[in-house]
Amino acid sequence: MAKSPAIQPEAGTWLAAWLEACAELDRLQASNPMLDAVIDQVDGRRIRIGDRWLNDFASCNYLGLDLDREVIEGIPAYLDRWGTHPSWSRMLGSPVLYEQIEAQLRELLGVEDVLLLPTLTHIHAAVIPVLSGGGTVLLDARAHKTIHDGAVVARAHGTTLKRFAHDDPEALEQLLRQNPPAPRLICMDGVNSMTGNPPPLAQFAALARAYDAILYVDDGHGFGVVGERGREEPCPYGQRGNGVIRHLGEDYDNIVLTAGFSKAYSSLLAFVTCPSPVKRLLKITASPYLYSGPSPIASLASTLLGLQVNASRGDELRAMLYGKTRRVLDHLDKLGATTLNTSSFPIIEVPLADADDLDSVGALLFERGVYATLAFYPGVPRQEVGFRLQVTAANTGDQVDELLVVLDELADRQIMRPTFR
Numbered sequence: 001m002a003k004s005p006a007i008q009p010e011a012g013t014w015l016a017a018w019l020e021a022c023a024e025l026d027r028l029q030a031s032n033p034m035l036d037a038v039i040d041q042v043d044g045r046r047i048r049i050g051d052r053w054l055n056d057f058a059s060c061n062y063l064g065l066d067l068d069r070e071v072i073e074g075i076p077a078y079l080d081r082w083g084t085h086p087s088w089s090r091m092l093g094s095p096v097l098y099e100q101i102e103a104q105l106r107e108l109l110g111v112e113d114v115l116l117l118p119t120l121t122h123i124h125a126a127v128i129p130v131l132s133g134g135g136t137v138l139l140d141a142r143a144h145k146t147i148h149d150g151a152v153v154a155r156a157h158g159t160t161l162k163r164f165a166h167d168d169p170e171a172l173e174q175l176l177r178q179n180p181p182a183p184r185l186i187c188m189d190g191v192n193s194m195t196g197n198p199p200p201l202a203q204f205a206a207l208a209r210a211y212d213a214i215l216y217v218d219d220g221h222g223f224g225v226v227g228e229r230g231r232e233e234p235c236p237y238g239q240r241g242n243g244v245i246r247h248l249g250e251d252y253d254n255i256v257l258t259a260g261f262s263k264a265y266s267s268l269l270a271f272v273t274c275p276s277p278v279k280r281l282l283k284i285t286a287s288p289y290l291y292s293g294p295s296p297i298a299s300l301a302s303t304l305l306g307l308q309v310n311a312s313r314g315d316e317l318r319a320m321l322y323g324k325t326r327r328v329l330d331h332l333d334k335l336g337a338t339t340l341n342t343s344s345f346p347i348i349e350v351p352l353a354d355a356d357d358l359d360s361v362g363a364l365l366f367e368r369g370v371y372a373t374l375a376f377y378p379g380v381p382r383q384e385v386g387f388r389l390q391v392t393a394a395n396t397g398d399q400v401d402e403l404l405v406v407l408d409e410l411a412d413r414q415i416m417r418p419t420f421r
């Protein structure tokens, strides 16, 4: 059915410019079955859209805990005890489950304190303005859109906003040398949601410490997947899944880590690490703490159960995840296809030889039973337009086999950008 635009903003307004930027997404949503889809059924890591079953390589449930029997079977007992939803704002009161999760997180991460809020989007909008209040946000040019939005809220409250080139410590240092107003908050992704790669964290952390700034990292995609390195580690993702800061051997001096449970832990909950006095400050300033509804009990329960699985089987799940991810990466390599992924983490973006083919490639993937995320411009730079594959521990070996056959076909048809390595 043809779509009609819901509103026609006046030319020259912010909304008109924004809709212009979203034109490609609008076009794809109207024409491509991969986007804005109605999922009718799930069976393991397979989904049904209408009468078509697809292998799901677009899920962020990296550890497969959304399908884990220990998690699923453990949730009803929490519902019996707490009901489905605590509707008090957190300002009034919170189930003790929050305290239990925070205590476990402090131990897992090795930080002084953490504050839980429902999502990273809430955290960025509430915490970035407070930590940068009256000073400067220095924003990596490819920071996630929700970080960017938090920085814009900060700017509305008087914070100066400056951008530096993605993953470029020298560009950041140039800005810091100009002595921008303090407090200075440097904001970026941990494991990047599109490239799958971590930033040069040691260099950014050193700059934060040298220039009296705070490095604010969103590790939504790394937490639960990568962790501290150790002799016993069963795979290069490290152990315990305690995030990119520990994985890269940094401590938390001048670093604030934000991450969520909504990806690797399949639960609607997120956290920000902070010293206890900052937590007190956030409890009286952060709107999502004061005025929003909390996470549902099922999500608090699946977080606690997920932490239990992480302690007992997490490293085993991560080793499976690594093995499956490597199969896809090695195959792309063998086919001579480019991917942005240099980390072996389970986010694999595959740019197209011709960005204009995105719609037809999306349709072909759908036809061949591969559900992937379409990476469109300007969500990614034009030379990176393509599709993103995500691997989870719940994808079966057979599903990976089937994916590799489809990649063979794409290579035969010269659809993927070749490597020139």
Ligand SMILES: Cc1ncc(COP(=O)(O)O)c(C=O)c1O
Binding pocket: 118, 119, 120, 121, 122, 144, 146, 189, 193, 218, 219, 220, 221, 260, 262, 270
């Ligand atoms: C890097 C990153 N940050 C933040 C978010 C938003 O997370 P939330 O759903 O917890 O608001 C996402 C969501 O995909 C993300 O990829």
